[in-house]
Amino acid sequence: MHEHPLTLTSEDDHLIKGTTFTPDRPQAVLVIAHGMAEHNGRYADFARWLGQHGIAAITxxxxxxxxxxxxxxxxHYSDRDGWHKVTDxxxxxxxxxxxxxPGIPVILLGHSMGSFIAQSCLQQHGNAADALILSATNRINKPELLAxxxxxxGxxxxxxxxxxxxxxxxxxxGRFNKRFVPARTDADWLSRDPDQVDAYLADPLCGFNCTNGLWHDLVQGMLSINPRAWRKDLPVHLFAGTDDPVAEMGKGVTRHFRTIRNAGVKRVTFRLFNGGRHEMLNETNVEEVREYILALCQSHLPKEAPEKQTTAPTA
Known part of the structure; x- marks a missing residue:
């Protein structure tokens, strides 16, 4: 496994920083778009684990x-055109x-806020990825978003x-955590694993408040998401925990799965993990979740790939 820093330049000369994790013989590459008030470093252990199974990763x-x-x-995204800039x-x-x-599948995993950025990006650039995985996403609830x-x-x-x-x-x-009263911490909604919650709270790059501008960009971006405008042959996989308040305790993400399927997208799969909260990759059943994502990645390998493939769960 090789790890290299990633630096790309955006259209406005912003530096996009990250890390590339490359196994000796990569069969596919998973690009990970993280959630709000966290950072790419939280996905490094998962990326290394993927590398052990032949999947490269970019965070x-x-x-x-x-x-x-x-x-x-x-x-804060930007003073102007924040949503355009993060999707670009x-x-x-x-x-x-x-x-x-070159020559291997590019798969996009978007978590929470990153799931909406991912959907918006592939709505505009349908061929940029060969498959889309949405973690801890939710439906586009227009009345609530407009409010x-x-x-x-104001x-x-x-x-x-x-x-x-x-x-x-x-x-x-704050509202998400009220689902778990009496709560041990302000971040109990993230995971049932207290060590993971404590690590999040101890991380100075996690849990900060976002600006009015970012929230406005995010809401506007979410309102623009329309699965009917997606590439119809783009495989889409959704997963969440049944106790994730962002996904409306499984109900909202279930509705989003049905919306995507009813929009004519040909291959849509869905899985709920019983008892899981918002960060399934930091949950008590993390091994099960990792194997599930690996199976999804392997399901998009070319059929002539020599490695044994695992059938991806479907719904």
């Missing part, structure tokens, strides 16, 4: 996230993956786009 940090982000920009950054990473690993947008616009007018509103923090992470 990177979204704007406003990660160790190279300046304190003034933490939790992802497209550049996917294009790099094609160039770096959030109205609130965010907060931006009063406090500015770079203000980190405690109101929005309470309506998101």
């Amino acid at each position: 990177f940090n979204h704007r406003g996230h990660g160790p190279d982000c300046s304190p003034k920009d933490l939790g 950054d992802l497209h550049r990473v996917l294009t790099h993956a094609r160039q770096q690993f 959030y947008r109205t609130l965010i616009i 907060l931006k007018k009063v406090f500015g786009k770079r203000h980190q509103s405690p109101i929005l923090a309470n309506l998101s992470f």
Whole structure:
């Protein structure tokens, strides 16, 4: 296994930083788009594990996230065109993956916020990946999102786009954690594993509040997602925990699965992990989740691949 730093330049000269994990004989490459208020380093152990099974991985940090982000920009995409910029950054990473690993499948895994960036990116650039895996995603609830947008616009007018509103923090992470009262910490909603929760809370690059501008960009981006505009032969795989408040305790992500399937996308699979919370890759059954994702990756290997393939779960 070889690990190399990744640096790409965006259209506005922003530096996209990440890491490439390359096994000796990669059969596919998985690009990972992380969630809100975390960073790519949290996926390094998973990337190394994938490498042991012949799958290369590329992790990177979204704007406003990660160790190279300046304190003034933490939790903020951009003052202008933030959603366009984060989706374009992802497209550049996917294009790099094609160039770096020619002839093998490029698979995109988006977690939580990253799942919406991933959907938006492939809605615009359908051939940028050979398959899409959505972790801890949710339906596009337009009435709720429009109400959030109205609130965010008001907060931006009063406090500015770079203000980190405690109101929005309470309506998101704070609301999610109320599902688990009495809670040991403010982040119990992430995982049943207390060690993983404590590691998250101890990480200075995790758990920060995001700006009014980022929230506005995210809501606008989510409202633009329309599976009817997706490439119909793009394989899409969704998974979540039954106790993930972001996925509406399994109900919202189930509705999104049906929406994608009813939009005419030909191959859509879905799995709920019983009792799992928001971060299934940091859950108590992490080995089961890793094997599931590996099976999905292996299901997209060329049929003539010499390695034994594992059948991906379907719904």
